[in-house]
Amino acid sequence: MAKHSLRPSHRLNVPSQKLKATRKPSPAPTGADETSECHPQALITLRNVSVRAGERICLKGINWTIHRGEQWAIIGPNGSGKSQLAKVIAGEAIPAKGELEYCFAPADSEVVPEDEVEYVSLESHRALAELVSEYHQARWVSFEGEDCPTVRAFLGVSPRARGNTQAELDTFVRRLEMEALLDRRLIHLSNGETRKVLLIRALLARPRLLIFDDPYAGLDAHSRQALRGILGDLMRQGFATLLVSRTLDELPDEISHLMCVDNGRGIARGPKEEILSDAELAAHTKREPGVTEGKPCLTLARRAEPRNSPEILVRLRNINVAYDGVHILRGINWTIRAGEHWALLGPNGSGKSTLLSLILADNPQAYASDIELFGSPRGSGESIWDIKERIGWVAPEMQVFYDGDSTCKQVVCSGFFDSIGLYQRCSPHQYRTAHRWLHDFGLERVVDAPFHSLSEGQQRMALIARALVKNPLMLILDEPCAGLDEAHRRVLLDLVNAIGSQTDTTILFVTHHEDEIPPCITHALRLRKGRVLRRGALAR
Numbered sequence: 001m002a003k004h005s006l007r008p009s010h011r012l013n014v015p016s017q018k019l020k021a022t023r024k025p026s027p028a029p030t031g032a033d034e035t036s037e038c039h040p041q042a043l044i045t046l047r048n049v050s051v052r053a054g055e056r057i058c059l060k061g062i063n064w065t066i067h068r069g070e071q072w073a074i075i076g077p078n079g080s081g082k083s084q085l086a087k088v089i090a091g092e093a094i095p096a097k098g099e100l101e102y103c104f105a106p107a108d109s110e111v112v113p114e115d116e117v118e119y120v121s122l123e124s125h126r127a128l129a130e131l132v133s134e135y136h137q138a139r140w141v142s143f144e145g146e147d148c149p150t151v152r153a154f155l156g157v158s159p160r161a162r163g164n165t166q167a168e169l170d171t172f173v174r175r176l177e178m179e180a181l182l183d184r185r186l187i188h189l190s191n192g193e194t195r196k197v198l199l200i201r202a203l204l205a206r207p208r209l210l211i212f213d214d215p216y217a218g219l220d221a222h223s224r225q226a227l228r229g230i231l232g233d234l235m236r237q238g239f240a241t242l243l244v245s246r247t248l249d250e251l252p253d254e255i256s257h258l259m260c261v262d263n264g265r266g267i268a269r270g271p272k273e274e275i276l277s278d279a280e281l282a283a284h285t286k287r288e289p290g291v292t293e294g295k296p297c298l299t300l301a302r303r304a305e306p307r308n309s310p311e312i313l314v315r316l317r318n319i320n321v322a323y324d325g326v327h328i329l330r331g332i333n334w335t336i337r338a339g340e341h342w343a344l345l346g347p348n349g350s351g352k353s354t355l356l357s358l359i360l361a362d363n364p365q366a367y368a369s370d371i372e373l374f375g376s377p378r379g380s381g382e383s384i385w386d387i388k389e390r391i392g393w394v395a396p397e398m399q400v401f402y403d404g405d406s407t408c409k410q411v412v413c414s415g416f417f418d419s420i421g422l423y424q425r426c427s428p429h430q431y432r433t434a435h436r437w438l439h440d441f442g443l444e445r446v447v448d449a450p451f452h453s454l455s456e457g458q459q460r461m462a463l464i465a466r467a468l469v470k471n472p473l474m475l476i477l478d479e480p481c482a483g484l485d486e487a488h489r490r491v492l493l494d495l496v497n498a499i500g501s502q503t504d505t506t507i508l509f510v511t512h513h514e515d516e517i518p519p520c521i522t523h524a525l526r527l528r529k530g531r532v533l534r535r536g537a538l539a540r
Helices: 006-010 082-090 122-132 136-140 151-156 165-175 191-205 221-236 272-277 279-284 352-359 364-368 384-388 396-401 408-416 428-440 456-468 486-502
Strands: 042-053 056-067 072-075 095-102 117-120 209-213 240-245 257-262 265-271 312-323 326-337 342-345 370-373 391-394 474-478 506-510 523-528 531-537
Touching (some): 042 082, 056 082, 056 265, 082 117, 082 257, 117 191, 122 191, 151 191, 165 191, 165 221, 191 396, 257 272, 326 352, 326 531, 342 352, 384 391, 391 456, 396 456, 408 428, 408 456, 428 456, 456 474, 456 486, 486 506
Parallel strands (some): 072 240, 117 209, 209 240, 342 506, 342 523, 474 506
Antiparallel strands (some): 312 326, 312 370, 523 531
8 A cells, every 4th residue: 555645535525725724924903803914913814704514604704813812622522623723724524604714824925825834633633544445344354464564554644744853753652642543553542542543644744733632532531631731841842732522621731722613613612711801702612402302202212012132242252353463352251141341441542442343343353252242153144134123322433434426315314224324215104213313403403414513412412312212132342431522421411321220231331531421321341451450330
């Protein structure tokens, strides 16, 4: 595999040369009005910028200047437009109206302004996934990825890197505990490990502006703390950083300014202390609109008669999995019985995703292992579709690989058929069920919008609805709250708890945030370095 650069693939459908990106010398200041020419201390100026996502105007009338020495965060709920605003600055989205002016270099410079902005987001994760694999199960197939670069090779290709790159690489790798992964192929990394690689690559580039959209997504507690420290160090050194977040809780203290976005408009911007000292504005940073209160669709999850399910849903005996001589799982024994609800815990790279791939019938190594699913040993004649029919599943990998041209409604309806994409016609009852979930998760305005035009949080809610529409016997939720604002997070966790306590669906809940574990969860399996660290009843 010869391609290592994310930029061409990432921008394939975004002709950034159409952006108005002025690079002329900055004139003398004419005042504080942000509609004037670029201020000498400005990095980037947006004037009356509006952005279209699909057929919708998702941002309207944004005026904003980022000055040198300022460290900004964009705050807003799911669907507010904050990620689209970051994409405009990064050159990933084309303004439908207005001007975007970069102030990085004089007019005679050969610098391409957008190349001076480094952007890490779900889209950059998706771009990397497209480079190394064509489908999400490829990670588990032994013959896939033979020409895929290693982490070391990928991080060594950074054409715009500045400074002492090797020393910085060693520091970032050590602080994020990535030493053991340097010779691993990219295709074999977990979601959290891939996120770390993208973050390190962006940090090594030392651009004029670093943009991280939901920087802590998929990271375990230690990695979140380490990244927060790295970002704080860079900000104190004067490197301009822009973070995109739904919450103020995990922002580094060094963030000096906030841009608050809601319903596609900038509702406030300025020094963090001023915004947080204004009670109305501070409350607005926590307001989360658009979610139906109560227990969404719980009546649809109930059945008049209990299902005939086996007593043992999953039984794994002495499971060992290795790739390229690297052991991912060692001696795993685990039994999930009907009526039990489990949390699957462990740091990035502990083997959680590999373990789930065996249960989901995605990993061919299951046929060489002692695995029993829903009362039948693997390899006894059941198809993968027989297994998937009983499981509802949502995970970051699905969000990365799902076809962006599908509409939100099609994504939800595909859950009836366990397909990535909708290739069969739904019944009227199935359509009504899907629309009910879309309504209760606050997605009725984007039912027919392309999946790729939705915010990351909206995409996650659509995929959760996809997992729930068929009322599965087992519900596997892998980092379900990633990308969700506080209101959607509350609704989802209440729903999961109601399903676990009031229905016969068995829940397997995977998270790096143990405060998210719903009360209905009865047991926990904790992994570390591919081994069982602890297994049994969950202590509350």
